[in-house]
Amino acid sequence: MSSMKDLHTGRRRFRDEPEDFTEEFLDETEDLEIPGIRCPLCKWRPRTIDTWVCWDVEHPEYFYGGCGTSWNTFATSGICPTCLHQWKWTSCLRCFMWSKHEEWYENEAG
Numbered sequence: 190m191s192s193m194k195d196l197h198t199g200r201r202r203f204r205d206e207p208e209d210f211t212e213e214f215l216d217e218t219e220d221l222e223i224p225g226i227r228c229p230l231c232k233w234r235p236r237t238i239d240t241w242v243c244w245d246v247e248h249p250e251y252f253y254g255g256c257g258t259s260w261n262t263f264a265t266s267g268i269c270p271t272c273l274h275q276w277k278w279t280s281c282l283r284c285f286m287w288s289k290h291e292e293w294y295e296n297e298a299g
Contacts, residue, residue: 221236221237233282243260243272
């Protein structure tokens with residue numbers, strides 16, 4: 190069975206082995222900004238790979254039941270997928286300020 194060098198990974202693969210583009214696809218999509226979402230204060234746009242953590246927090250949420258789950262809060266409209274807490278506030282990963290979660294969503298009028 191002959192083999193050839195995979196141009197994407199640099200490893201040798203057999204001719205009948207399918208080429209794996211998964212890593213390449215993930216590399217291309219992980220930096221995509223989430224359309225229609227931006228920090229209302231500094232205008233930063235989160236990417237699909239950005240994550241927030243469900244922790245106990247005082248001001249402004251005053252939530253003391255954090256479960257430690259890490260996830261993209263915009264994938265669930267601010268609901269923790271583990272403990273189901275609905276976050277009313279979201280902190281910006283760029284300016285570190287808190288804004289109401291609903292204010293992150295741009296209206297269609299722009």
